[in-house]
Amino acid sequence: MTKSDLIEVLSEKQSLLNYRDVELAVKLILEQMSDSLSQGDRIEIRGFGSFTLHHRPPRVGRNPKSGESVQLDEKYVPHFKPGKELRDRVNDAAGYQQ
Amino acid sequence: MALTKADMTEQLYDELGFNKREAKELVEMFFEEIRTALEKGEQVKLSGFGNFELRDKSERPGRNPKTGEEIPITARRVVTFRPGQKLKARVDNYAGSK
Numbered sequence A: 001m002t003k004s005d006l007i008e009v010l011s012e013k014q015s016l017l018n019y020r021d022v023e024l025a026v027k028l029i030l031e032q033m034s035d036s037l038s039q040g041d042r043i044e045i046r047g048f049g050s051f052t053l054h055h056r057p058p059r060v061g062r063n064p065k066s067g068e069s070v071q072l073d074e075k076y077v078p079h080f081k082p083g084k085e086l087r088d089r090v091n092d093a094a095g096y097q098q
Numbered sequence B: 001m002a003l004t005k006a007d008m009t010e011q012l013y014d015e016l017g018f019n020k021r022e023a024k025e026l027v028e029m030f031f032e033e034i035r036t037a038l039e040k041g042e043q044v045k046l047s048g049f050g051n052f053e054l055r056d057k058s059e060r061p062g063r064n065p066k067t068g069e070e071i072p073i074t075a076r077r078v079v080t081f082r083p084g085q086k087l088k089a090r091v092d093n094y095a096g097s098k
Helices: A003-013 A019-038 A084-093 B005-016 B020-039 B085-092
Strands: A043-045 A049-056 A059-062 A069-072 A075-082 B044-046 B050-057 B060-063 B070-073 B076-083
Touching: A003 A019, A003 B020, A003 B044, A019 A043, A019 A049, A019 B005, A019 B020, A019 B085, A075 A084, A075 B076, A075 B085, A084 B020, A084 B076, B005 B020, B020 B044, B020 B050, B076 B085
Parallel strands: none
Antiparallel strands: A043 A049, A049 A075, A059 A069, B044 B050, B050 B076, B060 B070
16 A cells, blocks of 8 residues: 555545545654654654654764775664554454464 | 644644634544555555555464563564655654753
8 A cells, every 4th residue: 555545445434535635644644653763752652552762873884895994973763563462363363373 | 741642633733723622623633544544455555654565474484582482473574664764864863852
């Protein structure tokens, strides 16, 4: 499913908003989520999951082509932890035992 | 401060002029449709944000960390999130003032 599939499904499933409004809303939600993470704030959606930042300490890396050492700065990367409802639904639907 | 569904609802109300009910319903459905797609075994690709992917893990040996007792970790399907280039770049700029 892509972003445009999601917009499509959402606009079909509810009658209050038109396609254009749903499209703006989906983009706004994703923008707000990206914004929060890039400010170092977490995202917590019960039953879906939480997004946090993980710290990566500075390290010495290598240029894979030249073999030369390069100093890499510390950084933060986004991390998602699925919530219980999402975990259980995905796992159950796949036919695995709990 | 963590971002929650209430903040997203508030933003749809403030910026797009949705009424509270429409806004709340749309935010709820946004996450529900993503869960449904994943439950059906579909990956979800939200360009600019990231992809939710599924991985089938086979059984592996585990241990109860408290008692040290060996118990197998059963086979399961799990959701992973791979942040997109754009989100990674934005988060990378976060200096980390936590």
